[in-house]
Amino acid sequence: MLHLDGSYGEGGGQILRTSLSLSALLGVPVRVQGIRAGRPKPGLRPQHLTAVRALARVTAAEVTGAELDSQELTFRPRASQAGDYLFDVAEKTGSAGSVTLIAQALIPPLLRAAGPATLTLRGGTHVPWSPPAHYLAHVFLPALALLGAEVTMTLKRWGWYPRGGGELRLEVNPAPALAGVDWRGPPPAAAFQAISAASRLPEHVMRRQAARLKARLGESLAVAEIEAGGLDPGSFVFLWGPRAGFDALGARGKPAEKVADEVADAFLRFQQSRAALDRHLADQVVLYLAQARGPSRLTTEEVTSHLLTNVWVMEQFLGPTFRVRGNLGEPGEIVCQGHG
Numbered sequence: 001m002l003h004l005d006g007s008y009g010e011g012g013g014q015i016l017r018t019s020l021s022l023s024a025l026l027g028v029p030v031r032v033q034g035i036r037a038g039r040p041k042p043g044l045r046p047q048h049l050t051a052v053r054a055l056a057r058v059t060a061a062e063v064t065g066a067e068l069d070s071q072e073l074t075f076r077p078r079a080s081q082a083g084d085y086l087f088d089v090a091e092k093t094g095s096a097g098s099v100t101l102i103a104q105a106l107i108p109p110l111l112r113a114a115g116p117a118t119l120t121l122r123g124g125t126h127v128p129w130s131p132p133a134h135y136l137a138h139v140f141l142p143a144l145a146l147l148g149a150e151v152t153m154t155l156k157r158w159g160w161y162p163r164g165g166g167e168l169r170l171e172v173n174p175a176p177a178l179a180g181v182d183w184r185g186p187p188p189a190a191a192f193q194a195i196s197a198a199s200r201l202p203e204h205v206m207r208r209q210a211a212r213l214k215a216r217l218g219e220s221l222a223v224a225e226i227e228a229g230g231l232d233p234g235s236f237v238f239l240w241g242p243r244a245g246f247d248a249l250g251a252r253g254k255p256a257e258k259v260a261d262e263v264a265d266a267f268l269r270f271q272q273s274r275a276a277l278d279r280h281l282a283d284q285v286v287l288y289l290a291q292a293r294g295p296s297r298l299t300t301e302e303v304t305s306h307l308l309t310n311v312w313v314m315e316q317f318l319g320p321t322f323r324v325r326g327n328l329g330e331p332g333e334i335v336c337q338g339h340g
Helices: 013-026 046-059 099-110 133-147 203-217 256-273 279-291 305-318
Strands: 002-005 030-033 062-064 072-076 083-088 117-123 151-157 166-172 193-199 223-227 234-241 244-249 295-300 322-325 332-337
Touching (some): 002 013, 002 305, 013 305, 046 062, 046 072, 046 083, 046 117, 099 117, 099 166, 099 279, 133 151, 133 166, 133 244, 133 279, 193 203, 203 234, 203 256, 234 256, 244 279, 279 305
Parallel strands (some): 083 117
Antiparallel strands (some): 030 072, 062 072, 117 166, 295 332
């Protein structure tokens, strides 16, 4: 059994999700201790617990420590099983926990199942500290497709903080082999588009968000205005293009213009870096690069603690696999020799 320190590096839920995904992929039992030890509320929160139970179900795993607030977990997987699955973050406790983070934990082992699988995930689809559903649909899943993994997603209902209630449906097809990639050139600015969305708010909110984004980035930018559903009020701006996406959420007392400014600022920083991938996609795809046949090379706008922590977790399972060039907080390059 592999033993991992859950407080290593950025010390968040990413260590848990990555370690259990790799455990399921490789059939290696793992024990994670000190889960989220440095966080204000350490241990398993509802979205982490849902991810653990979901991975246990799709791999018929034996698990100990799968309880709310638990800081130690043991996971012994069997083979990944195809099928239809439903997981609800709020099933045990009311929560708008992120369904996209649960999806990212489940996709790797399901790509190795003997047949297709469908996932229905209920909870928060557009909530703080996690990729929004639109990021999965327009950035993450298209990147996986270029690696050779066919996963489609449908947003059934929007889920905002604090009640969640959103729903995603994903269809995951087996991917017996992934290909290495070379992503080093920056995407053209003309390839980017955006949406401005609002739920249970006056219509002028999404209009102001859209107008501010175009004022910052150019009137030629295509910005669609969307009346989003959901149980709670919320607003959202998302800008995306090839292998990069930038988002911001509204909040009580936060002007619509500031929501758009956050997205514009993030996009302009990305452009200045001349990188091929945004910082979030870089730490999300490394798990798949490690599985690919042959080498991969990519540039990222920023070397983050999330990225370095993910690399550390994977190399506990696989041995030396990556070279990350660049300082923390600065643009960098990732070179990976895939294990096939």
